[in-house]
Amino acid sequence: MTHNPFFQSHLYSISQLDKEKIELVYALEKIIVSRLQTGTLKPLLQGKILSALFYEPSSRTFASFLSAIQYFGGGFIPFHGMEASSVTKGESFEDTIRTFSHFCNAIVLRHPDKGSSEHASHISSVPIINAGDGGNEHPTQAIMELFTIQSHVHDLANATITILGDLVYGRTIHSLLGILSLFPGITVHVVSPQELLLPRDRVSALRHHGMNLIEHTTIDDRIWMSDVFYVNRIKKEKFKDQKDYEKIRNWFRITPDSLKKMKQTAIVMHPLPRADEIDTSVDTDPRAVYLTEQLDHMVTVRMALLAMILHPDPIGALQE
Ligand code: NCD
Secondary structure (H helix, E strand, O other): OOOOOOOOOOEOOHHHOOHHHHHHHHHHHHHHHHHHHHOOOOOOOOOOEEEEEEOOOOOHHHHHHHHHHHHOOOEEEEEEOOOOOHHHHOOOHHHHHHHHOOOOOEEEEEEOOOOHHHHHHHHOOOOEEEEEEOOOOOHHHHHHHHHHHHOOOOOHHHOEEEEEOOOOOOHHHHHHHHHHOOOOOOEEEEEOOHHHOOOHHHHHHHHHOOOEEEEEOOOOHHHHHOOEEEEOOOOHHHOOOHHHHHHHOOOOOEOHHHHHHOOOOOEEEOOOOOOOOEOHHHOOOOOEOOOOHHHHHHHHHHHHHHHHHHOOOHHHHHHO
16 A cells, blocks of 8 residues: 555645645546556546635636546536525625535635635635635646656756746735645746745745745846746736736747757746737747646546545545
């Protein structure tokens, strides 16, 4: 039996993970991919039910979690937006979490408040999986992004990654930076308008971990030799005054000209949805992986995580 540190545990922050845990998810994902390809996947989560409580909009995260549980033969309770739930009658977050934890085996939660998943983990009697807590974190997204990066960049500790966009509300970025900090020595350029700098406490924590973190407010030549370009949307919905958004919405754009400056081996990533920050003519360049490889990992990594959380020995069970 492979020791499974995820079993019956919550996943609300990337800081709960270390390299060994990530290796386990990676190993299980590989088995899942090959079982899906050969049509030999066992219904490991038959009889298990996942509640998806999404207080905020979602396409990929919501759909890929539901897809993941169903591939394993499990069921789900989908709340895509809470408008049809008792939340509209004024039910508290705590009561909602307490209630659903009696109806299912795990809850995947997206909520606009920072820390909501960690808070829910103190209330729920079943594991909570964070699918985005405000502008804070999105840990499951970061795991699959790491796997996409690792299939192109073999020596991460000596790699250079550029992250562009909204560094304040970019929760995928916060989780990705957390996971990259497990590779001390890595160089990361973070590029954003002055209004959307990475929060100071995150900058100091990452540097403390040994990350060579370089901040930019303009795109300068130093970034073009990067191995990875991770682009993210400026979050229009977070601006109280839309005029402030209009001022910075076009501050950068990846175009065919940008591709000319990048290494042939570089990759361009994006958590999606995209607004205007990557020109659609970039999509067909082999270095663009946001509509291909990144999406490929979305369901299988979530399958691996659900199996780890809901089954005591998924690696052993799938290898039998
Ligand atoms: C992102 C999110 O919701 O944080 N998308 C995702 O889950 N893949 C990014 C965004 O909304 O810009």
